[in-house]
Amino acid sequence: MNPNNMSVRSEVISQFQQVAEEQNRVLAALTDDLPLLESGLDSLCLAVIVARLEDVLGVDPFTKSGDAPFPVTLGDFIRTYEHAKH
Amino acid sequence: MRSTSGRRLWDSLGAENTSFLWGAKAAVALGELARGSALGGRIGELRHRSVLVATREQLTAALALLELDGVASRLILCPPDFPAEHLSYLVDAAAVDAVVFDQSAPAQIPLAVRCSPKIKPGVCDHRHDQRPDRGALRQTEWVLLTSGTTGRPKLVAHTLESLTGAIEEVSKPAGKLVWSTFYDIRRYGGLQIFLRASLTGASMVFSSATEPMADFLSRAGAHGVTHISGTPSHWRRELMSPAAHKIAPEYIRLSGEIADQDILNRLHSCYPQARIAHAFASTEAGVGFAVNDGLAGFPAHFVERSSAGVEMRVVDGSLRIRSTGAASRYLGREDASFLGADGFVDTGDMVELRGDRYYFVGRRDGVINVGGLKVHPEEVEAVINRHPRVRMSLVQARKNPLTGALVVADVVLEQLPDRAPDGAPGNAPERSEELRRELLQFCANALPRHKVPAAINIVPNLAVAATGKLARRHA
Numbered sequence: 375m376n377p378n379n380m381s382v383r384s385e386v387i388s389q390f391q392q393v394a395e396e397q398n399r400v401l402a403a404l405t406d407d408l409p410l411l412e413s414g415l416d417s418l419c420l421a422v423i424v425a426r427l428e429d430v431l432g433v434d435p436f437t438k439s440g441d442a443p444f445p446v447t448l449g450d451f452i453r454t455y456e457h458a459k460h
Numbered sequence: 461m462r463s464t465s466g467r468r469l470w471d472s473l474g475a476e477n478t479s480f481l482w483g484a485k486a487a488v489a490l491g492e493l494a495r496g497s498a499l500g501g502r503i504g505e506l507r508h509r510s511v512l513v514a515t516r517e518q519l520t521a522a523l524a525l526l527e528l529d530g531v532a533s534r535l536i537l538c539p540p541d542f543p544a545e546h547l548s549y550l551v552d553a554a555a556v557d558a559v560v561f562d563q564s565a566p567a568q569i570p571l572a573v574r575c576s577p578k579i580k581p582g583v584c585d586h587r588h589d590q591r592p593d594r595g596a597l598r599q600t601e602w603v604l605l606t607s608g609t610t611g612r613p614k615l616v617a618h619t620l621e622s623l624t625g626a627i628e629e630v631s632k633p634a635g636k637l638v639w640s641t642f643y644d645i646r647r648y649g650g651l652q653i654f655l656r657a658s659l660t661g662a663s664m665v666f667s668s669a670t671e672p673m674a675d676f677l678s679r680a681g682a683h684g685v686t687h688i689s690g691t692p693s694h695w696r697r698e699l700m701s702p703a704a705h706k707i708a709p710e711y712i713r714l715s716g717e718i719a720d721q722d723i724l725n726r727l728h729s730c731y732p733q734a735r736i737a738h739a740f741a742s743t744e745a746g747v748g749f750a751v752n753d754g755l756a757g758f759p760a761h762f763v764e765r766s767s768a769g770v771e772m773r774v775v776d777g778s779l780r781i782r783s784t785g786a787a788s789r790y791l792g793r794e795d796a797s798f799l800g801a802d803g804f805v806d807t808g809d810m811v812e813l814r815g816d817r818y819y820f821v822g823r824r825d826g827v828i829n830v831g832g833l834k835v836h837p838e839e840v841e842a843v844i845n846r847h848p849r850v851r852m853s854l855v856q857a858r859k860n861p862l863t864g865a866l867v868v869a870d871v872v873l874e875q876l877p878d879r880a881p882d883g884a885p886g887n888a889p890e891r892s893e894e895l896r897r898e899l900l901q902f903c904a905n906a907l908p909r910h911k912v913p914a915a916i917n918i919v920p921n922l923a924v925a926a927t928g929k930l931a932r933r934h935a
Contacts, residue, residue, distance in 0.1 A: 421831070
């Protein structure tokens, strides 16, 4: 795996953990096939994660790509950022 | 209340007056003005004209207003930052046929009269016009400019009477009062202060947009300012200045923005001897009320009572005012009105009843929609500002693909005395990260989740617009 992608992945994971902690949420095990809706985070939490990732990674791939569907699983979510960073 | 019906501003001057108007670069003794003219004695040429007062300095604007109220048919108060591209519109809408200037006059106006703080003596006869037709002169219309949503200015028409409706008699000998304001006197908040000073023959110190805060405070202190006004943003800046101790006012007035408990407390602890009042006013609605008990918000009994020509109501969460201090109309926009059918002005300021007080929560047009839930930036700012390390804050919307928008905050910190060796404020990056988390937690403890900022940026300063209000960009 390319080291750039590694850092994107770890940043995403770290934001999930950070926001879950701030919002007092119990986070499910963060596997790639975890549906985001079952992660323990609601849409406001995910919105905050997207905003924070834009600050850290310099990109918001969802707003940028217009009406592209929001990813279903954590793996899709991470891949969207990995693609956007290239 | 003081009735100014049939009076002219000039009538409050007298040759025996010992007060002064102090500008940043020049000063004028009111007694001297009473015996002369700042307009070179050319008052007769401006009689019955629609006069644009377009001076750079506040002092010269003040002199022109004193001389021309009751002489000109209309006085249009042009702030120095007025955008030149709107001048033609302004000239048309207000039928401007003369201009008073101090540095340069716009070319398209046929009659231009220079105003100077060097008073030309012995020309007072022009004003004290004893001709029998004097009574036929209609009251001067005063026109204030506010920025419209389309960028084109709105021309808000008042009379001296409507502008001074809220001014109470001042019992203290006027000669001992020295007024000042951070506002420009060509805006409603500043004009209120200038008229208070003028009608009581008191002295006044004018601020200057280009003058550093510390210099202004030194000047105000040297002239012994007793009464001073500004927006909460003006005051937050003032408290940041090392020269804040140079003034020792007896009376501090806040208006133009929400005065939260934080700024009231900070002013009280810096100026324990001062009476602190916060007033609600708008250019269209006039002065609604002043609150003197040192607490944010206002007593609920202010609403539905009628006092001193002002009635207030709360309809659909916004404050409505019907007042003798209201403007009469927008010039050049006969189609647009700020008055409802019942004569009330909808101020667009949203209030919330908590216990026996109403609190301002924000502007109707400033609401941020977070996934269908409403957030007023001002209510979030009020929470952040309560944190002891925070000097001021600005909350704005940030676009978000999931919730439409999120709330984010820019925060200016209190300067720490313990500076780093290189002279920079003592906010190392790791400490600022810690503080950001602390502020987030602070907000989370006081606000529902959707109102907690998704991001907090620590910034060196925040822009304050020429109006004295925090610069907000509206979507």
